[in-house]
Amino acid sequence: MEREGSKLAIPGYVLTGLDPEVERLIFRFENARRRAYAMKQRGVDRLAILRRLDYEIGIPSRFVSTAYDMIKALPPHVTFGGKKAELLRMKGKTSAEEYRFQRNKILACRGEASLKGNVCLRIKDGKLRVTIGERRWIRLPIFIPKKYQRMLSEAGAYTILMKRRLDGRGYDVRIIVDAPQPEGRQEKRIMALDLNSGHVDFAVADKADLRPFLFGKVNCHKFLSARKGTKRIVAHTLVNKVSNIAKHYGAEVVVGKLRTSYIDSNHHFNRRVQGMDQSAIRKTMRYKLPLSGVGFAERSEVNTSKVAVSLANPLGLDVHKASAYAFAIKSVDFNRFQSLRDGMTSLEEFCADEGGGIPSMKRFKGRGLTVPHPSWMARLMCNELGIPLTPREATPKQGKGEGGYANLQSSILQVRV
Numbered sequence: 001m002e003r004e005g006s007k008l009a010i011p012g013y014v015l016t017g018l019d020p021e022v023e024r025l026i027f028r029f030e031n032a033r034r035r036a037y038a039m040k041q042r043g044v045d046r047l048a049i050l051r052r053l054d055y056e057i058g059i060p061s062r063f064v065s066t067a068y069d070m071i072k073a074l075p076p077h078v079t080f081g082g083k084k085a086e087l088l089r090m091k092g093k094t095s096a097e098e099y100r101f102q103r104n105k106i107l108a109c110r111g112e113a114s115l116k117g118n119v120c121l122r123i124k125d126g127k128l129r130v131t132i133g134e135r136r137w138i139r140l141p142i143f144i145p146k147k148y149q150r151m152l153s154e155a156g157a158y159t160i161l162m163k164r165r166l167d168g169r170g171y172d173v174r175i176i177v178d179a180p181q182p183e184g185r186q187e188k189r190i191m192a193l194d195l196n197s198g199h200v201d202f203a204v205a206d207k208a209d210l211r212p213f214l215f216g217k218v219n220c221h222k223f224l225s226a227r228k229g230t231k232r233i234v235a236h237t238l239v240n241k242v243s244n245i246a247k248h249y250g251a252e253v254v255v256g257k258l259r260t261s262y263i264d265s266n267h268h269f270n271r272r273v274q275g276m277d278q279s280a281i282r283k284t285m286r287y288k289l290p291l292s293g294v295g296f297a298e299r300s301e302v303n304t305s306k307v308a309v310s311l312a313n314p315l316g317l318d319v320h321k322a323s324a325y326a327f328a329i330k331s332v333d334f335n336r337f338q339s340l341r342d343g344m345t346s347l348e349e350f351c352a353d354e355g356g357g358i359p360s361m362k363r364f365k366g367r368g369l370t371v372p373h374p375s376w377m378a379r380l381m382c383n384e385l386g387i388p389l390t391p392r393e394a395t396p397k398q399g400k401g402e403g404g405y406a407n408l409q410s411s412i413l414q415v416r417v
Contacts, residue, residue, distance in 0.1 A: 256301030
């Protein structure tokens, strides 16, 4: 599981009012951002921009370099401060002082590990030291939640971003550090998630032999009708449930990143799926699960639903849980998943990995799903001793809503958010 490069933003607050020295520094920093952006759009070299701004703006050079880093990836025709504020100023509905106050509100400085933290914005002894000139500092009392203080003390370098509060009582502070990662812990099981409209189905399987250990569903219907702030709370509750299940069964979590924007058919279904705001759920999982000591990865889940159509009935599951199980197989052993898929979708050529979640394939004349490939099913459906099942043992059970291979039947867990 690749979890390198994850960041965590630690919240902090400075509620001592607006400091005149900090306000002047914010204005100069924002001026440096705007001028750097204008010169970059004219094709001026980065080194020439930094040298000129360092000479003319009159703030520490690390603020200037951070200002350039914040604008170097911006597209053309950006309005600093927002288009709405500019239109109000042009119509005369806001004064020049109000427009200036709203347009200049950010101060940031990037930290470096070689300098053991942050030179211009440093946190020490419960105070934020702001460098306002050559060997000139001011210290502001800062509040940081206790659960993040130890993490901040262990961080080598951290980037700080200050933003003036709307009520003018002080500044919001965000301290960006590297999220701690579990040390070389390799779980023996994998928990694959299938995000659907109003619920998340999952399957827990062993990595060694791909036997399903547990199937389940986490209901989160509130996510479809909740407002933006409530959706964030539901998303965090959902991720907490997934984290607790993964830690209880000793599994790593893998979630799909299939994009449906290229699909022209069934628009109503796509709207329901997108109503889940899958990107917000994945973003929350991306930083929260590693903090809980749970491995996390994003993989392409293309064609897992097709395989699940034929796996669902023999396993006695619905298509969503079978899709999660097929996703677990694909994440652990892609060659085995390819054998199963090729047995179902003959005369189709696929690439080895779909990457961003969009299938890359050449379809031939409408060959649809067929029965699973017998040789692959024999390799997957084995008894406890590793001996393949006989055709009689592998025959699905008949019954109302039941069916499946005897050694693959697992309990189903229902969780509600």
